[in-house]
Amino acid sequence: MTRTGPHRVARKDTKRTAAEGSVSDAERELYGGRLRYDMSFVRHEGPLTRVSFRHMAAALPRMVALVLRTGWRADPRAMAGVVTAQLGQGATAAWGLVAVNSVLTDLFAAGPTGERLRESLPALASLAAAAVIAALLTAWSTAMSGRLEPQVERAVSARYYRAVTRVELEATERPEIQRVLEAGRFGTDSARSMLMLSVGVGNVLISMVAAAVVLASLHWMLLPMLLVIALPKGWGAVSSARREYVSKLHWIDHRRAIASLLGFLTRPQAQGEIRVHAAGTKLLNSYEEMAHQTEGEQRRLARAQASTDLIAGGFAGIASLACYGLLWWLLANGSLPLAVGGTAVLAIRASTARLTSLVQQVNRLYEELLFLTDTEDAITLATENAIPTTGTPLPSGVHQIRLDHVSYTYPGADSPALRDVSLRVRRGEVTALVGANGSGKTTLTKVLSGLLLPGDGDVWWQDADGREQVELRDADRADLFARVGLLAQDFPRWEMTAAANVAIGTGDRVRDMDRVKAAARSAGVHALIESLRHGWDSIVFKGYERGVQLSGGQWQKLGTARSLYRGAPFLLVDEPTSALDPHAEIAAFEGLWSLKEEGRAVVLVTHRLAATAHADRIYVLDQGQVIEEGTHDHLMARTDGVYRSMFTAQAAQYRTTSPAVPSQPGHTGAPDPVESGPQ
Numbered sequence: 001m002t003r004t005g006p007h008r009v010a011r012k013d014t015k016r017t018a019a020e021g022s023v024s025d026a027e028r029e030l031y032g033g034r035l036r037y038d039m040s041f042v043r044h045e046g047p048l049t050r051v052s053f054r055h056m057a058a059a060l061p062r063m064v065a066l067v068l069r070t071g072w073r074a075d076p077r078a079m080a081g082v083v084t085a086q087l088g089q090g091a092t093a094a095w096g097l098v099a100v101n102s103v104l105t106d107l108f109a110a111g112p113t114g115e116r117l118r119e120s121l122p123a124l125a126s127l128a129a130a131a132v133i134a135a136l137l138t139a140w141s142t143a144m145s146g147r148l149e150p151q152v153e154r155a156v157s158a159r160y161y162r163a164v165t166r167v168e169l170e171a172t173e174r175p176e177i178q179r180v181l182e183a184g185r186f187g188t189d190s191a192r193s194m195l196m197l198s199v200g201v202g203n204v205l206i207s208m209v210a211a212a213v214v215l216a217s218l219h220w221m222l223l224p225m226l227l228v229i230a231l232p233k234g235w236g237a238v239s240s241a242r243r244e245y246v247s248k249l250h251w252i253d254h255r256r257a258i259a260s261l262l263g264f265l266t267r268p269q270a271q272g273e274i275r276v277h278a279a280g281t282k283l284l285n286s287y288e289e290m291a292h293q294t295e296g297e298q299r300r301l302a303r304a305q306a307s308t309d310l311i312a313g314g315f316a317g318i319a320s321l322a323c324y325g326l327l328w329w330l331l332a333n334g335s336l337p338l339a340v341g342g343t344a345v346l347a348i349r350a351s352t353a354r355l356t357s358l359v360q361q362v363n364r365l366y367e368e369l370l371f372l373t374d375t376e377d378a379i380t381l382a383t384e385n386a387i388p389t390t391g392t393p394l395p396s397g398v399h400q401i402r403l404d405h406v407s408y409t410y411p412g413a414d415s416p417a418l419r420d421v422s423l424r425v426r427r428g429e430v431t432a433l434v435g436a437n438g439s440g441k442t443t444l445t446k447v448l449s450g451l452l453l454p455g456d457g458d459v460w461w462q463d464a465d466g467r468e469q470v471e472l473r474d475a476d477r478a479d480l481f482a483r484v485g486l487l488a489q490d491f492p493r494w495e496m497t498a499a500a501n502v503a504i505g506t507g508d509r510v511r512d513m514d515r516v517k518a519a520a521r522s523a524g525v526h527a528l529i530e531s532l533r534h535g536w537d538s539i540v541f542k543g544y545e546r547g548v549q550l551s552g553g554q555w556q557k558l559g560t561a562r563s564l565y566r567g568a569p570f571l572l573v574d575e576p577t578s579a580l581d582p583h584a585e586i587a588a589f590e591g592l593w594s595l596k597e598e599g600r601a602v603v604l605v606t607h608r609l610a611a612t613a614h615a616d617r618i619y620v621l622d623q624g625q626v627i628e629e630g631t632h633d634h635l636m637a638r639t640d641g642v643y644r645s646m647f648t649a650q651a652a653q654y655r656t657t658s659p660a661v662p663s664q665p666g667h668t669g670a671p672d673p674v675e676s677g678p679q
């Protein structure tokens, strides 16, 4: 949205839309305008603000069908119970009205009062029975829907999350898919709300239909009368609901901006700058301004709301007056018995009171329907883009991965991240990937691990002599993933116990604490965890009971332990030592080297070239291409080589006698890079 008006919002400028007027200077300064999510649920703003009662009513069958289907799938008995209770409540409402009519007929009949009261006793008993049965049915409906709602929510959430976690990684990189998948998250609890609202709507609708049927059977004129009163009430309720919704929408942007801003004030990572850079003062002042702006917006909305209510109430009053006039005329000229008139008044009053709640609930039902539709769309899209669950199993003795002329371009990227890459990763070897930032190393590990499928070229998983082989696209991906251990640069830090953080490396397999401890020992983090007051049960996040704060390096060791615990034959580690101290780093590399001795394949992405000196094979990447390959000695022998130049530059930093000052650009002047390199 572009804005050309002055920054300060003039309060009296009533011609401005609510959206434009609700942006404060602070929001413009900190967020460049309204703080909006880049998600497709925002597309519901239009439909929801324009929607008419007719439109919503037309969507009602679809909503009901969706709720019934979801409920039936989750718990057929509870669903049947809810529907039966609802129908029963409608029937008792009709029965109650008929009983009221009988009571009034008996009371208004000719004869002595005592006799008339006695005459009305059976009808009164019937009325009481209807009330008791209605109460029982309400209780039953409450119990059944209470049992059903969480099941419905779980069913939809599980379907959604199962689907989105199976999507091909590349598909999640495409903005158009990512948006749909993300938007689906907001509808997972809509099924539950829809069920709750449907019960409410069903209840009101059935009792209103029952009232209409009873009234029509008493006198045909009573039905149009009910409708005439209902219409202005309905119009008023739709307008109020829509206004309320628009107000909520404008609040959402404000609330989001304010919450984001206040969140920083207490976020641990921001505490230093909040104090030292006075960022806290800036944020607090901005908060004051934004909150002030919001209050003004709220006042404006409240005034508009009051006007709408006044108009709706006025029309409803006029309609009621006309209807009661008509009723009076019917009673006066004897077309309607007095008792029927009394029943009509009671039915009309009860129905119109319910109407407002009906409209509000249908409005919310419609809103939830849109969100639930998003979830269903996300599930469909996720299923279409899912990693196949079938495929050719890998050869039992997989020994190597061979890449033949592999290229890969990220969706939306202008240039490929990998171009024509051919290489081999063998078990019993350490393969190092080196290169400048952005040269494609991480992307390559994603292709090697089967997370990304190349656009061109093949990735073969082969046995030792290459006779048995399966190409990545044909492979059973679950089988393939089972052979891979990953330590990504940005590996997840689960807010769980230390033990869970290691053992989560094997999914839902039963945790083996001996192996957890062995992996931690190899990663150099065992002693630290054992020394904690709650040991392996410590939650490795501060702020929880038993919570502890780990340093960056300690986390990296825990991440390494996780990938080791997996025990996979192909281990891909991306910058595993970037946060480690020198001794820990040496120990970590020694650990990786011992894995090679165990017959595993280690793919090491690192900028620490001292470590790559011992790798069996080094691939140097530049702008997605392999530009050099070989052993350390081989690469160092190339006088004009990129590897040699990088190694030399790094080694020069370790010379303590004279600092590394290149005599000319691109040349470090290091006399003997191998001897002066980090050890």
Ligand SMILES: Nc1ncnc2c1ncn2[C@@H]1O[C@H](COP(=O)(O)OP(=O)(O)OP(=O)(O)O)[C@@H](O)[C@H]1O
Pocket: 173, 410, 411, 413, 417, 435, 436, 437, 438, 439, 440, 441, 442, 443, 444
């Ligand atoms: N998810 C992504 N979407 C689009 N482009 C990406 C994505 N991830 C990486 N790239 C681009 O692909 C190229 C290679 O990135 P990659 O992360 O593989 O490099 P790298 O060699 O691992 O870098 P570094 O040493 O900084 O970790 C870069 O130009 C990067 O901008």
